[in-house]
Amino acid sequence: MKIFKRIIKYFLVLTTLSILLFIIFLNYEKFTSDTRIGNIEKYGESLEDISVSGENKILAIGEGTHGTKEFQEIKLKILKKMVNENNYRNILIEAGYGETKLINDYVSGNKNIKDFKNFQLQYPVYNTKQMREMLNWIRDWNITHSKDSRINVFGFDMQNPNASLSNILEYCDKNKIKINEQDKKILNNLIHNKEPISKKKARSILKSLSSVKKALGDEESKNQKESLDMEFNEVEQAMQTWLSDKEYNLLRDQFMYENIKQIIKNNDNKTLLFGHNEHIAKKNKDYKVMGEYLKSQFGEKYFAIGTSFYKGSVNIKIMSENKRKDISFNSTDPMAAQAKYFPKKSYYINILNVNNRDEEINNVIGNNNRIISVGEGYSSFMKLLPDSYRPKVILKDKYDGMIYFYETNPIKILE
Secondary structure, eight states, X not given: OHHHHHHHHHHHHHHXXXXXXXXXXXXXXXXXXXXXXXXXHHHOBOGGGOOOOTTOXXXXXXXXXXXXXXXHHHHHHHHHHHHHHHOEXXXXXXXXXXXXXXXXXXXXXXXXXXXXXXXXXXXXXXXXXXXXXXXXXXXXXXXXSOGGGOOEEEEEEOSOTHHHHHHHHHHHHXXXXXXXHHHHHHHHHHHTOOSOOOHHHHHHHXXXXXXXXXXXXXXXXXXHHHHHHXXXXXXXXXXXXXXXXXXXXXXXXXXXXXXXXXXXXXXXXXXXXXXXXXXXXXXXXXXOOHXXXXXXXXXXXXXXXXXXEEEEXXXXXXXXXXXXXXXXXXXXXXXXXXXXXXXXXXXXXXXXXXXXXXXXXXXXXXXXXXXXXXXXXXOGGGGGOGGGXXXXXXXXXXXXXXXXXXXXXXXXXXX
């Protein structure tokens, strides 16, 4: 009996020690990352002073999470500056082309669109005070400036083709384009579908889509044809993800790049691109991302700025509950930790300007260090796997510049 009690005692002690060591392991970086980096003030700038070369064609602004208020607020600050000082006129967001069609009509000054509730965006992260302020600012600009100075808003993603398909069918109905009833039924079913799509069903959808495209012909105006082509393309891309054996993320980034390339071809203006940090990055170790394609095509005319925070609360979808909550994260990002030494506890750094002789800061940006990176879904297991939300990256390989906040707040989704 005594031996049994000793075994239980030793087991409990070992278990307790193991738990403590695991907790220390998970939190070790929190205690070591908040150290001052020499010469950081030499390179850090106020967010109001962000500037880029006038030669840039695309300025990409990333966000480490979709649910951080400060990341959304900085978009409008940069947008105003780039529109006023650098003549940027295309605004691209991580949403479907069809989803943003009504938004573009709104910012163009269409008086028939008065309520944001009309916007059918798949992700609620766009239904925020910050997003509305940005769209209203663009609308006010367009109303008070000539058509030559007009700002357009386009979506470049392809995850939610329902809006594009609805727009296509609505156009056909409005213009009395005859569509086979069976094709119309198949496509209408896709609009309301929320289940995985089989390869057989995807092929059937593509066949019906092709029939509708043939029925339309080439009689549309140039602008209308460009818009319809983008919408057809979005639906086709979504179906290809069900047909292909390639990894979904790889295909998605490739398709997003192709959509951006086509949008710029149709609207040859300087472009401000908003998307997740991982999409806009110039390099990714796992697969080729959208930013890599853009960097290959546009070279030095593509400039990518990422965002990160040291600690903050993020509004995010809880996968197990299918609802949104505010979840706290600590990135242990040593560069974000430096924000506490700057006014307003935030700063911008142009990584390309860092002198190679400044060893301490180069040791951080040139080697693997943490950064916040959270997608649009959370599981409690993520806290046990730090790499799932604060991966190690080599900053100077991925971004040309970085925006840092010491502490951030969650977005608030509007009704």
